Amino acid sequence: MRPALPRWSGTLAAKAAAFITVMCCALAALLGVLVHVQVTNQTVGQARDQALQRLAMTTERYEAGDPLRWGAGLDPPGLPRRLRDLAVSGDRGTMVADFAGRPTMWAAGPADGGRALAVAVDYSQQARTIEGLDRAILWSSGLAIGATLLVGAFAVTRVTRRLHTTALVARRISAGDLDARVNDPRTRPRAKVPARPQDEVAAVAAALDSMASSLQSKLLSEQRFTADVAHELRTPLTGLHAAAELLPPGRPTELVRDRVAALRTLTEDLLEISRLDTGRERLELDTERLGPLAARVVRGTGKGTEVRVVRDVSVETDRRRLERVLGNLVANAHKHGRGPVVLTVDGPVVTVRDHGDGFPEYLVAHGPQRFRTEGGAKGHGLGLTIALGQAEVLGARLEFANAADGGAVATLRVPVE
Incomplete structure (x- = not known):
């Protein structure tokens, strides 16, 4: 029996959700960085222009001998050392630094006596603007990622659900249910309604239905x-x-x-x-003990078969069909194998083993096939085919294997309540 389809772990939906999440995060990060850089450059540029303008006005007042206004001075406290060195060297410049616990935009230029003339412009409002922008970018990116993920997961889930249905129908067909069909809505024409275009899933579903019908x-x-x-x-x-x-x-x-x-x-x-x-066979259920039933089957075959009852059990089954299955297994063991042939009852599990050359590889891998025998064996390959078919009607599982020390082993697992 094949394992069931996997759940969310490792499925297409999970991979698509992870891909959408990664792409949304990458896109949000890229847009956030671009907006942050653009707004920050614009804000800092405006503050720098304002500081340089004040520095120019302060320089004129200083050269005219007028008293300097508040926020300007020669080598004022708090002036960044790097900016002072730049001004002393004869250049003008600006720099953002903390002063008195607040972000400040400094502008400095050269003055006489190897000193620096500097002005300080409050940068708090601009800093709050940039911080607010960053928070807005984070919140909007989170909401956009969540909304995109929900929409993408919904769209992908619709596709994966259709694929899941198609896979289940394919497994039903492989299990013998030839009436199973996908019947995808996109493959059914509607009266007076333009035909909807078929996507890849609908094409697969239509192909599977066509194959099943054929x-x-x-x-x-x-x-x-x-x-x-x-x-x-x-x-x-x-x-x-x-x-x-x-x-x-x-x-x-x-x-x-x-x-x-x-x-x-x-x-x-x-x-x-x-x-x-x-599939017209119908069960006639009755309660039977496997030990006496197996012994009766062996006596009916007239072959020298040893019966071992490890643990007897009562099962509700169709006696005639179960005898048919065991009789065919015992007859096949004597016909194609070598003695001793042993029938063992261990609860609801019945095994028939011979000590011949074992089952052919194709039979172990794919089950019995009609009118196929190998190794010069006589027969039509129908005995084991009938045994397998009757076991399926009983709801039992019939398996074929070869023992490690030689010989064929047929194992019948009878269902019990």
Whole structure:
């Protein structure tokens, strides 16, 4: 049984959500940085121009011998050393620095006596503006990322839900439910409504439905052919069997009767397979103990099979079908394997093991296939096919494997309440 589809971990929805989140964060960070740099440059530029203008006016007053206004002076306290050095060297410049616990825009220029003439402009309002802008950018980016993530997750979830439905239908088809269809709304035409364009998911769903319909029609055709052939063979076989019974005793008569019996068995097997294929089989449930039922099956085969009951259990099952499954497994072990053949009952698990060459690799990997045998073995490959089909009707699980020390092992797990 294949594992169920994965949940959010590692799914397309989670990957898409992570991709959308990363891209939104990257875009928000890029836009935030651009806006921050642009506004900061503009704000700082305006404050610098204002400080330089005040410095020019202060320089004129200083050269005219007028008293300096508040916020201006020669080598005032708080003037950044780097800016003072720049001014002493003969250049003008500006710098933002904290003064008296407040952000201040300084502008300084050269004065006589190796001193610096400087002015201080309050930069608090501009700093608050930039901080408010940064907070607004963070909040708006968070809201934009959240809204985009919700919208993207909704859109992606709609797509993944359709893909999930398509995958479930594909698994139902592989499990034998040939009536399963996706029926994606985008693939159904509507009367008086323009056809909606099909996306990739709808194309996959339409292709799966088309494949399922084609596969179903071919399988139904094969099933009808098998059933018709088997039914048509029954009438001449009945007459042939009656005619063989009228032949005089002798070796040729025994050969004819043996071949007629083999042909009748093959026909009945084909009829049983056709009934299993059409799903018309119905259970007749009753309570049975597996130990006595297994012993009865072994006695009915007339083969030397050892029965081991490790732990007996009562199950509610269809006795006739369960006997058919176990009988086919025991007969196959004697026909294609080597003794000793051991049937073991361990609770609801029944195993049939021989000590021959084991099952072919294709059978272990893919299960029994009709009319396929290997290694020169005689038979039509129908016994195990019927056993597997009847086990499915019972709701049991039939598995085929090879023992490590040689021999084939068929394991039947009967459902219990």
